[in-house]
Amino acid sequence: MLFIGSYAEAEGPGVYVYELQTDTGELRQLDQVSGLKNPTFLNVDEQNQRLYALTEAAVNGGKGGAAASYQIDISTGKLRELSREVNLESTTCHINRDADNKYLVVSSYHGGTVGLVALNGDGTIGELVDTKQHTGHGADPERQDKPHVHSAFFSPDGRFLFVSDLGIDIVRAYTINEANRTLEFHADTHLPPGSGPRHLAFHPSAKYVYVINEVNSTIAAFSYNQEEGRLTALEVVPTLPEDFQGENTTAEITVSQDGRYLYGSNRGHDSIVVYSINQDSGTLTYVEHVSTEGGHPRHFALTPDGSLLIAANRDSNNLAVFRVNKETGQLTFTGQTAKVSKPVCVKPVQFS
Structure with a gap:
């Protein structure tokens, strides 16, 4: 199944469920959910068959962040709402969940904040238990005038x-104090001025971390000390061809399940860049650029078996499905697409 979050008005559909045929790449819609304003990012709890979606809510006369939870009927793909709770006083752009299902973590780009939200055992969303406000600004006067927390x-x-804080060029590490249910500062990793870190991906070996930088269209590679929870810079590589002259921002990044290849999306160049990963050093070697067959690839994801990549093109209102060559890392468009209004996030899940 494929779960899609989008920009949407509450009156219309905003979260979609599709069936994906991995042999052909064909997509078939199973369900859609209305009632959420801009449910842009999703998190799927495969084990408990639940979906968590961001949404907007009225807070103190302005726009704030909220989250909704759904039970997934894996036989039909239908979604049943379990709960909905307001959390941050500013709108949110990313949602994640810890492995023990104790917390949701929500990120606010406009507020420069990260929030820790309690998660109940039945999948309902509890209270906001802690918030951390980032401060400062970056080198770019337009994009980095203040903190912009983009993901956790x-x-x-x-x-x-x-x-990842795009506004201050920092990846900030926290730990969770279980006794107090608070986020505790651990360490900062500084990126080159004007980078704008957006999302990151861990190598399956946990030896390396890769950060995609939205403002200057680069990928920063780091070695990762698991014991100390610290990143050490290795190199920075471009996401764009040398001869590209237009405007561009990056979006999503992921590493293949076997750890051999890295993928990142360009919005402007409208492409996926592919790099191979040196398993001994963590450094990157360019493989190719592939058109996403649409405009503004806000997000993409690999299927659990690694055979397909699905790109969500927000401005052309479509999903595009690519076949992955696991030996070379290269992508080939399958010809399969689906029309979805302003897709922002795509989450493929194989339920057992």
């Missing part, structure tokens, strides 16, 4: 939470 990802062992 847990380390593979769950001990550390890495928060």
Whole structure:
């Protein structure tokens, strides 16, 4: 199944469920959910068959962040709402969940904040238990005038939470104090001025971390010390061809399940860049650029078996499905597409 979040008005559909045929790449819609304003990012709890979606809510006369939870009927793909709760006083752009299903973590680009939200055992969303406000600004006067928290990802062992702040060129690591249910500062990793870190991906070996930078269209590679929860810079590579002259911002980044290849999306060049990963050093070697067959690839994802990549093109209102050559890392468009209004996030899940 494929779960899609989008920009949408509450009156219309915003979260979609599709069936994906991995042999052909064909997509067939199973369900759609209305009632959420801009449910842009999703998180799927495969084990408990639940979906968590961001949404907007009225807070103190302005726009704030909220989250909704759904039960997934894996036989039909239908979604049943379990709960909905307001959390941050500013709108949110990313949602994640710890492996023990104790917390949701929500990120606010406009507020420069990260929030820790309690998660109940029945999948309903609890209260906001802690918030951390970032401060400062970056080198770019337009894009980095203030903090812009864009995402939060847990380390593979769950001990550390890495928060990318586009506005201040920092990936900030936190730990969770279980006794107090608070986020505790651990360490900052500084990126080159004007980078604008957006999302990151861990290598399956947990030896390396890759950060895609939205403002200057680069990927920063780091070695990762699992015990200390610290990143050490290795190199920075471009996401764009040398001869590209237009405007561009990056979006999503992921590493193949076997750890051999890295993929990142360009919005402007409207492409996926592919790099191979040196398993001994973590450094990157360019493979290719592939058109996403649409405009503004806000997000993309590999299927659980690694055979397909699905790109969500927001401005052309379509999903595009690519076949992955696992030996070379290269992508081939399958010809399969689906029309979806302003897709922002795509989450493929194989339920057992």
